[in-house]
Amino acid sequence: EIVLTQSPATLSLSPGERATLSCRASQSVGTYLAWYQQKPGQTPRLLIYDASNRATGVPARFSGSGSGTDFTLTISSLEPEDFAVYYCQQRSHWPPVLTFGGGTKVETK
Amino acid sequence: QLQLQESGSGPVKPSQTLSLTCSVSGEFISSGGYSWNWIRQAPDKGLEWIGYIYHSGSTLYNPSLKSRVTMSVDRSKNQFSLKLTSVTAADTADYYCARGITVTMSYAMDVWGQGTTVTVSS
Numbered sequence: 001e002i003v004l005t006q007s008p009a010t011l012s013l014s015p016g017e018r019a020t021l022s023c024r025a026s027q028s029v030g031t032y033l034a035w036y037q038q039k040p041g042q043t044p045r046l047l048i049y050d051a052s053n054r055a056t057g058v059p060a061r062f063s064g065s066g067s068g069t070d071f072t073l074t075i076s077s078l079e080p081e082d083f084a085v086y087y088c089q090q091r092s093h094w095p096p097v098l099t100f101g102g103g104t105k106v107e108t109k
Numbered sequence: 110q111l112q113l114q115e116s117g118s119g120p121v122k123p124s125q126t127l128s129l130t131c132s133v134s135g136e137f138i139s140s141g142g143y144s145w146n147w148i149r150q151a152p153d154k155g156l157e158w159i160g161y162i163y164h165s166g167s168t169l170y171n172p173s174l175k176s177r178v179t180m181s182v183d184r185s186k187n188q189f190s191l192k193l194t195s196v197t198a199a200d201t202a203d204y205y206c207a208r209g210i211t212v213t214m215s216y217a218m219d220v221w222g223q224g225t226t227v228t229v230s231s
Contacts, residue, residue: 001172030214031214031215032214032215032216033215034213034215034217034218036156036218038156043205043221043222043223043224044148044156044205044207044218044221045221046217046218046219049210049213049214049215049217049219050213050214050215050217051215053213055217055219056219087155087156089156089158089215089217089218090215091214091215091216095169096169096216097158097169097171097172098146098158098161098171098209098216099158100148100155100156100157100158101155102155103155103156
């Protein structure tokens with residue numbers, strides 16, 4: 001089973017700052033990786049699929065990069081609505097089992 | 110516009126079976142290119158993928174839950190369902206259904222239901 005480790009667990013930043021979130025896989029997942037945002041009391045929202053593709057309607061300040069075992073979600077300049085928990089999710093090559101990382105909370109400094 | 114809505118059996122006692130249904134509107138489950146997923150989130154915890162089903166009825170489950178999970182699809186009602194047997198307090202969680210896009214390599218889930226809370230308690 002592929003394990004996803006997200007770091008840091010909590011990121012304390014101010015609006016306007018750059019956020020860099022990491023997701024590391026225990027073995028290569030190619031670019032089979034997605035990122036989600038979840039605000040308190042809300043449903044997760046897809047941000048990035050296949051490591052670097054923004055989902056429909058996602059602002060350009062969100063970008064994803066990486067391949068293999070190391071992935072990054074970058075928020076170029078934090079808006080007040082971006083303070084939330086972010087999860088990465090991978091799909092194994094075969095069988096195509098899915099797993100989530102433990103999440104990174106982006107909180108206001 | 111695609112919408113998913115979970116409904117379920119309400120509170121469940123330990124050792125009983127949890128049953129949930131996801132009703133899909135705005136698109137036919139029989140449309141190709143999608144997986145129909147169940148995900149759960151225990152209180153103040155992260156997301157856990159439970160499994161998915163294709164419109165054909167083929168399934169894939171989380172290995173850690175596989176022995177207790179059964180998913181099914183009812184194309185006539187445009188619904189898919191989850192059964193989880195032998196529940197314990199550890200199965201208390203918000204349960205979400207979501208559509209996965211299988212033409213993406215990551216099987217990313219782009220539309221989610223609002224979630225339903227299931228409490229396991231005697």
